[in-house]
Amino acid sequence: MKKIKDQVLVIFGASGDLTYRKLVPALFDLYKQKSLPDNFVVLGVARSSFTDESFKEKMIDGIRQFSISKDAPEKEVNTFAEKLFYLSINTDDGTEYSKLTSRLNEFDSEKGTDGNYLFYLSTPPNLYPLIPKFLAQEGLNESKGKIRRIVIEKPFGTDLKSAVELNKSLLNDYEEHQIYRMDHYLGKETVQNLLVTRFSNSIYEPLWNRNYIHHVEITAAESIGVENRGGYYDHSGAMRDMIQNHLFQLLALVAMEPPTVIESDAIRNEKLKVFQALRPLSHVDIQNNVIRGQYTAANVKRVPQKGYREEKGVDPNSRTETYVAMKMFIDNWRWGGVPFYVRTGKHLPTRVSEIVIHFKPTPLNLFVDNKEYCSDGNVLVIRIHPDEGILLKTGMKVPGNGYKVKEVNMDFHYSQLQDTYVPGAYERLLLDAMLGDSTLYTRGDALEFAWKFVQPILDYWETNPNAPLYGYPCGSWGPECADGLIEGENMTWRYPCKNLSDDGIYCEL
Structure with a gap:
């Protein structure tokens, strides 16, 4: 260094x-x-x-x-x-x-x-x-x-207009290379490892495209409500608070083309291209592909929890979303036709952030008589927090007669690196700012393109007071209709656990 x-x-x-x-x-x-x-x-x-x-x-x-x-x-x-x-x-x-x-x-x-x-x-x-x-x-x-x-x-603007105005104001006195727009999600070690996973392993990058990937999920779930931030959150909502910044940055890292070098401008140029390729949403798309929800009162582990409208500082008639699930497409050669599903919410069953790559199933299912295992394709999970690591789900033969197949986990956990110091997100980002390395900071043009995609959704909700806002009980995984977003027979969201590898064994509910 x-x-x-x-x-x-x-x-x-x-x-x-x-x-x-x-x-x-x-x-x-x-x-x-x-x-x-x-x-x-x-x-x-x-x-x-x-x-x-x-x-x-x-x-x-x-x-x-x-x-x-x-x-x-x-x-x-x-x-x-x-x-x-x-x-x-x-x-x-x-x-x-x-x-x-x-x-x-x-x-x-x-x-x-x-x-x-x-x-x-x-x-x-x-x-x-x-x-x-x-x-x-x-x-x-x-x-x-x-x-x-x-x-x-953050927040760097509250809508497209304010973000453009703030960028313009800053650029009157500063060069772009002097401006560092902080997104602490990008300081997490597992987010940075996504680049290494993709670009240093020949078993992944050749498959990282529309020919082999069925769909991609990006989830950021929180188990708590707005707590004492109700006054702020009621003017923000999940779309502004999480999706426009944190989750879109993860989306860009998943979908970007390989940079020519691992340097700030090269990486940020490729991320910008992802935002430029996002397919704009029409009113029909917003109605069909964007679901918003708001948590309602419920008992979680026998403890009563308030509904969002009962929180301090929140309008009793608020229509601010605490949950968003959406389907979007990236119109370029690598990702043409591959749906990307993004969701975030408060008062969900557990606190977890992860990226899930769903690969296409094999062209011919040879093990049709195996009723206990029906693979919809391999799944690669990149866990950002907690229990940071990588999980690959694959089918393996059960010892014995015949070809009984069982899904097994091949996993790596950062906690296994007991002798390795893992820096915190702010530690890494502060160090980069001192060094002048802006790789993990958001550039102004990319930020504006992200707002440009989100703005029609915010405008639609603002001008259509009857647009659906689904209630979901505290401690649930959000509105049930969100499952209908996922394309494919018997396919739904992955419902992760606090522990990366324990899904299907025990999950915090």
Whole structure:
């Protein structure tokens, strides 16, 4: 790995939960792995009236609770905490940013950070256009051979129009290579392993096309409801919160063509082509191929659970979706005619994210008398979390007379790599941003094409108040009609378990 330049990481919104639970614990894990530059400073910026010392105390508590290296010796934690500082300013007032410039100049002279700055926006989205503009007014956007990058958390726009406007606003002051749009899903080790699985194994890539694959499933299920995020979620919904960003990024990695090299621009160019090839949905397609649902009250493991409309901050008459299942097509030579099924939902039976590749069945079923085994084709499961790993379902002969066939699992679990350190998603993405590697970040043009596909669905729901919104009980797998999306006799969604290989044996319900 190339050496990281000395730099300051400025976290806007540093008094919030994300910095406490994710960002600073991830930075400490990088420190433990000796991955930080020699001269490195973290400057938290927010309105809250912390001092340097009180900010350090809070972040140490976050490290002790949420870091992978939470049990590190006190001396190491305290040494790392010496890199943490805090500045209280009104972040939506441009006149206050001169204080930030002064503090950065102090770090350059006293800490040797050499004028290299990475700005992380862990703030409400309404500040996304403002903070970069105020930084530019101070000249902090001008690289001139120095690191000047901004990292922006989702949501990146709430619809196509706002996403285009935000991109345009940022590009007025920054080059595209300076803008890092964060999607923490892409920092997960198993997501990155998808590229290796596809492009380093000759047994997979020749089969990765319409000739051998029947359909593809992408699932992101959550076992909890909206909890205390009802006010936010009721203006977002599952389509904006999960599908337009996280799941479309997974879709692009599954469907993209092989890049010429494993470099940022090459990979992001191929992902863009996937979004450009998505078949637009007509009103009829939306009616037939998109199902939305909303969880209703039910007992889960004998514990009463509220319905979505009973959650704090949610409109009692809300039609916001907490579940979406949809069928889509990618109109190119590799995937022509292959359906891609994407679903996400809250208050489902278990928390799991995975990609499922369903291969076509053999042309002739030689084992027609085998009533216990009827293969609809091999299945490859790429589990993103939990129990990260890869599972291949294949038919094998049962020992004894005749040709009795049984489906068996061939699996690999990341937990088997006991002596290998597996970094967290934010740890990997923060390191990439410091290095200037944007491979796992979303590019502006791809983001706009993703919104372009989703926007007609949002518009249809907005203008058709009678469009179906199906209720589903907490703890179920969503509306029953979602099973009808899957094409093929006796085919349905895979209903995964918490444990990758235990489906058909025991499943959390």
